[in-house]
Amino acid sequence: MEVLINGAFIGALYGLYGLGLALTLGLMRQINLAHGDFIVFSAYLTLQGSLLLGVHPLMVLPVVAVVMFVVGFVLQRLVIERTLGRGEMPPILVTFGLSIILQNVMLELFSADTRNLNPGPLGAASIEIAGLSLGVLPLLTLAVSFAIFWATSAVFGSTKFGRAIRATSDSDQTAQLMGINTSRIFAVAMGLTLAISAIAAGFYGMRGNFDPSTGPERMLFAFEAVILGGVGSIWGTLAGGILLGLSQAAGSLINPSYGPLVGHLVFLVVLLALPGGLMSLRRRQ
């Protein structure tokens, strides 16, 4: 039971990986193949900040989130924006290139050694709930994930910025007719996706190891969470992430090495049975 609950907690982290991707894919209609590498890059920034300042990684995380917001804003304005309106391939190729560049830059700067973020006493702390011993760090991951999903849903669902980005996603040209600066709106949105990814990176680094080559696997989990939940659905991405985490935990109960395999199999089964993802069940109702 505890294994499955922990699987759900890890799934919340997958959901958080996926949230940034869900926003770029579902709302901005862009695909960022370097998404996973930005998560790993953020983890390295958090590590460097934590070592440099001698503080807990969680203390550095808000600063890294701000830095990654700026990186996302600039990336969209200077690079990705130039690829838009020229078909589907240019943004895919450019972000694929970015992925390779980022991996090599990280290799050059931080070496290929496996690293992690030291959670300190938080890593071993646990609390007893209903006879189950639950880790404080996984619980914190779940709570932070929910808070970020709630805030993102509120921002995109009911603010002026959220309306503007949904309108831009529907029709860039008509949005401009309404006075919306679509370039700036997308740049802010990209900044937010990387800031969210930076928060995810902090919890990822405290739970597991990372090295410059682990980005594509993060990207895969993020992608699976988004597709499982339903493209464009913010809460669906959290549900998709949790289903993926549960599936991996269930697989690891059979054999510790089966976790990722069972996760991928569940992804394929859901994709076949519900191509619109879990949220399509709700829409049918």
Add this chain to the structure above:
Amino acid sequence: MISINDLHAGYGALSVLFGVSLHVAEGQTLALIGSNGAGKTTTFSVLTGFVKPRSGNVTLNGSVISGLAPTDIVSMGLAMVPEGRRLFPSLTVEENLMIGAHCDRKGPWDLKRVYSVFPALEPLRKRPSSSLSGGQQQLVAIGRALMSNPNVLLCDELSLGLSPAAVDIVYSAIARLRAEGMTLIIVEQDISRALASSDTFACMRHGGIPLSGPSAGADRAQISSAYFGMD
């Protein structure tokens, strides 16, 4: 209010407008008529900032707006009801209206006033815009443009794809806006409707304006000649 002065424009090697000049005084309505390919859409594209003029300019209240970005032109007081309504399908009716106020231009138009002018929209405010009938969608598109508190409203093919009853409703809304003193430029394929709903008209052909004048008492034979290019 709005003046188009010796406007030349086109796309790449293709020239479309050849010295178009028009003036619409405050509170007046101009009907822009002409067959497909005459240059109406390009004229609107220059007015809204999506096409840069090759020469000539457009002034709004004395300020040159041609060449500015579309978002800046909206902020300066020019709004458009685009052809085919082009509502945002992922937004509700009310969100579509609110997006019209994105540039925060001050003026008399807000949600309350739009609902008072188009009372049919208030019960539909929470509905997805895509679930509305064509006529209802057109009223939302007009309301959305008004939410930016424009000085000049451009209306492109308001009757396109609508039932005759819906066209009547939409044009009664236009009549009300005219009565309230709104400055309008309307593009309309139905010449009778265009003339009945405007103070002046301009007939476009081959990127120029061979005929223009007051709509009241306009000579239909002359308009047909200018429209089809018959000498």
